[in-house]
Every structure is written in C-alpha cells, then in structure tokens.
Amino acid sequence: MANYSNRQILAAVLSKWAQPAIRQLAGQRLSSLPGVANIEAKIRQTGWVSQMWSLGDEISPLVQGLSSSIVEPLLIKYLQGVPDDALPQLAHNIVNDAIKNGGLTLFEGAVEFEFEDLEELKKLLRYNLPIAEYKGYEVITEEPNPLGEESAE
Numbered sequence: 001m002a003n004y005s006n007r008q009i010l011a012a013v014l015s016k017w018a019q020p021a022i023r024q025l026a027g028q029r030l031s032s033l034p035g036v037a038n039i040e041a042k043i044r045q046t047g048w049v050s051q052m053w054s055l056g057d058e059i060s061p062l063v064q065g066l067s068s069s070i071v072e073p074l075l076i077k078y079l080q081g082v083p084d085d086a087l088p089q090l091a092h093n094i095v096n097d098a099i100k101n102g103g104l105t106l107f108e109g110a111v112e113f114e115f116e117d118l119e120e121l122k123k124l125l126r127y128n129l130p131i132a133e134y135k136g137y138e139v140i141t142e143e144p145n146p147l148g149e150e151s152a153e
Helices: 006-031 036-045 055-081 084-100 115-128
Strands: 103-106 111-114
Touching (some): 006 055, 036 055, 084 115
Antiparallel strands (some): 103 111
C-alpha cells in the first residue's frame, strides 16, 4: 500500500465530498455560456428531450474526472503552507465548527453546504484522516491555590 501524505488524503476526501457541488457549478456555468442556451432550446424543440433537459446536466457526470485531475492538485498546492501533521486536526476542527454553526457557505453564497453535507464530510474525515482523541490543554488563567482549596478571605 502506498504512503500518502495527509495533504494528499485531505485533497482526495474534499474532492470526493465536493463532487456534487462541483458538478452543479460546472453545469450552471456551462448553461450560462453564450450560445449554449440557444443550442439547448433547439435540441428541446426537436422533441428528443424534455423541456427540463440541459446540456450542463447531461455532461455533469464527466466532471468527476475534472475533480480528480484539477481540483485535487489545486487543493494540494493550496495546503502546501500547512504542516502535514497539523492537517487532520485542522480539518476536523473546521468541520466541527461549521456543524456547530449550522452549515458552511462559500463563494459569496454560491455554494452552501448544509448540516447533512457536513456530517458526510465528518464521516469521510473520520474514515480517511482520523485524529487521536485530544481534548486540548486548558490554559490556567488564575494563580492556582497551593492548598488545592479556595482560600477564605
């Protein structure tokens, strides 16, 4: 079995998890290109497809290859500045915070991930990029009492 860096694993997990959103964005983007709307209308007029048909929806399954060949390398490059050992904890923390906030919105609201989406990402992270249970150090903010009890003043 090959050894993968946490960076590679996280990029693969994020790419897999985001595929539905990537397909949707790519389909919308394609449909908004000049001339595509006219082509779609002409094809609908032939009667070969329903009035709900779109070219973007038709080719969206091909986006999976786009995701692994373009999105993963971009994510790996983007994550270069983060220490590889820190990535599992960082990824889990971000997802947990987004779940606490009830969702995640990216690209000025163009992409929204709801609670269920984030739960799916949390599951993928747990399976592929697990972290050791670490509660964190609780910082002491007051001088401890050497007797271990509160002093009576």
